[in-house]
Amino acid sequence: MAPQGSRAPLEFGGPLGAAALMLLLPATMFHLLLVARSGPARLLGPPPYLPEPEALWSPRALLLWLTWLGLQVALYLLPARKVAEGQELKDKSRLRYPINGFQALVVTALLVGLGVSAGLPLAALPEMLLPLAFMATLTAFIFSLLLYLKALILAPASALAPGGNSGNPIYDFFLGRELNPRICSFDFKYFCELRPGLIGWILINLALLLQEAELRGSPSLAMWLVNGFQLLYVGDALWHEEAVLTTMDITHDGFGFMLAFGDLAWVPFTYSLQAQFLLYHPQPLELPMASAICLINAVGYYIFRGANSQKNSFRKNPSDPKVAGLETISTATGRQLLVSGWWGMVRHPNYLGDLIMALAWSLPCGVSHLLPYFYLIYFTALLVHREARDEQQCLQKYGLAWHEYCRRVPYRIVPYIY
Numbered sequence: 367m368a369p370q371g372s373r374a375p376l377e378f379g380g381p382l383g384a385a386a387l388m389l390l391l392p393a394t395m396f397h398l399l400l401v402a403r404s405g406p407a408r409l410l411g412p413p414p415y416l417p418e419p420e421a422l423w424s425p426r427a428l429l430l431w432l433t434w435l436g437l438q439v440a441l442y443l444l445p446a447r448k449v450a451e452g453q454e455l456k457d458k459s460r461l462r463y464p465i466n467g468f469q470a471l472v473v474t475a476l477l478v479g480l481g482v483s484a485g486l487p488l489a490a491l492p493e494m495l496l497p498l499a500f501m502a503t504l505t506a507f508i509f510s511l512l513l514y515l516k517a518l519i520l521a522p523a524s525a526l527a528p529g530g531n532s533g534n535p536i537y538d539f540f541l542g543r544e545l546n547p548r549i550c551s552f553d554f555k556y557f558c559e560l561r562p563g564l565i566g567w568i569l570i571n572l573a574l575l576l577q578e579a580e581l582r583g584s585p586s587l588a589m590w591l592v593n594g595f596q597l598l599y600v601g602d603a604l605w606h607e608e609a610v611l612t613t614m615d616i617t618h619d620g621f622g623f624m625l626a627f628g629d630l631a632w633v634p635f636t637y638s639l640q641a642q643f644l645l646y647h648p649q650p651l652e653l654p655m656a657s658a659i660c661l662i663n664a665v666g667y668y669i670f671r672g673a674n675s676q677k678n679s680f681r682k683n684p685s686d687p688k689v690a691g692l693e694t695i696s697t698a699t700g701r702q703l704l705v706s707g708w709w710g711m712v713r714h715p716n717y718l719g720d721l722i723m724a725l726a727w728s729l730p731c732g733v734s735h736l737l738p739y740f741y742l743i744y745f746t747a748l749l750v751h752r753e754a755r756d757e758q759q760c761l762q763k764y765g766l767a768w769h770e771y772c773r774r775v776p777y778r779i780v781p782y783i784y
């Protein structure tokens with residue numbers, strides 16, 4: 367975080383990199399959607415065909431997309447079982463967030479279940495992935511533009527994110543100017559991070575599983591595994607919704623095109639790639655291998671959840687009995703750094719758990735194609751880059767204390783390796 371008044375260093379290749387990513391990310395997503403349903407399913411080859419413009423535009427997809435967004439907004443606005451406070455802001459205030467994401471997942475599941483039993487053709491959803499992805503991308507661009515203009519016209523300097531006020535419109539549009547864009551108590555970043563995209567991802571997976579059942583009589587074991595692992599991941603995210611309040615996206619990053627497109631389009635349409643691949647390329651999976659893959663996912667989840675919950679508990683209440691007895695380093699900011707427990711083994715242990723789970727999501731798809739491993743490859747690059755970004759931010763936040771932490775905990779993500 368740059369000292370007050372100065373500008374943070376540019377990231378993602380500055381304005382040129384941001385412009386390139388705004389073209390490359392949607393293009394990559396559409397490439398993956400096309401390749402996953404093609405016979406060869408070659409990740410590095412050209413897309414099997416370029417869709418006609420009308421294949422991207424469908425009134426039915428627009429209606430479905432708007433209905434989906436409307437449902438998730440309505441569920442977000444329902445009375446929450448709990449309201450949590452975010453981290454302290456620059457002006458010492460704390461925002462309040464509704465903790466009702468798991469409730470939204472359950473109500474969505476009940477509504478979808480009722481719909482399917484009443485004849486809703488959910489299994490037909492995979493045929494609409496292209497136009498739905500187009501709607502999500504269009505929404506991300508329009509929404510980001512509105513957020514940019516809102517921040518430019520209405521947001522005071524104290525509301526700006528550390529990185530999103532470079533003064534370059536392209537860069538600030540990509541990274542997001544405002545840290546916590548809201549209208550009344552509706553927090554756009556918090557809503558988009560955990561609701562339409564994450565729950566939409568699971569709905570797409572379910573639709574692919576139902577279509578495989580229609581095509582082949584029953585879903586494959588591999589499809590069950592991928593659906594189960596990713597339902598666990600999303601259900602866990604929503605059950606521990608409050609933990610997102612101490613993550614980088616909420617505490618540091620502005621809400622611009624990168625996160626808007628990431629939340630609304632990239633997550634549901636590229637994170638469901640393994641299930642998409644399995645629908646069009648059934649993979650045999652023996653029970654012993656399936657058991658081994660379940661064990662890999664369990665180990666990843668144990669590390670992921672343990673590390674995230676430990677840091678979140680500590681940040682919420684350093685005197686929490688759950689983190690009592692852990693060794694810490696004091697910093698000039700008054701906050702402390704954990705230097706034992708998960709965060710004493712390696713820096714960002716939570717990333718290691720997440721990457722192990724990413725491997726477990728790909729393995730049920732076999733090793734005949736690279737496509738199902740796209741998520742693991744992309745995610746490794748994302749987390750290595752994210753870890754470097756976080757190191758810079760923490761170095762600026764904590765200075766010598768961070769150097770001491772790095773001396774005591776010299777490895778990043780993978781102990782003894784990196």
Ligand SMILES: NC(=O)C1=CN([C@@H]2O[C@H](COP(=O)(O)OP(=O)(O)OC[C@H]3O[C@@H](n4cnc5c(N)ncnc54)[C@H](OP(=O)(O)O)[C@@H]3O)[C@@H](O)[C@H]2O)C=CC1
Nearest residue numbers: 612613614615674677702703704705709716717720752756
């Ligand atoms: N599936 C996906 O696409 C993605 C998943 N994720 C997952 O999201 C989770 C959250 O990751 P992310 O958002 O990057 O942020 P993290 O949860 O890793 O939080 C990073 C922050 O934690 C604090 N911190 C770091 N080290 C310590 C320490 N030793 N003691 C106390 N606090 C510390 C610092 O903030 P401060 O000190 O200011 O509190 C730092 O900025 C991870 O599990 C990651 O795998 C992330 C990105 C994408």
Ligand SMILES: CC(C)=CCC[C@@H](C)[C@H]1CC=C2C3=C(CC[C@@]21C)[C@@]1(C)CC[C@H](O)C(C)(C)[C@@H]1CC3
Nearest residue numbers: 391559560603610613615624625627628629632633
């Ligand atoms: C290439 C591209 C478009 C980058 C944008 C990155 C986003 C897709 C991710 C940035 C941080 C994320 C987090 C999750 C999903 C992906 C994005 C938005 C997350 C909600 C997944 C579930 C986890 O339990 C989590 C809540 C910890 C996590 C938070 C960060």
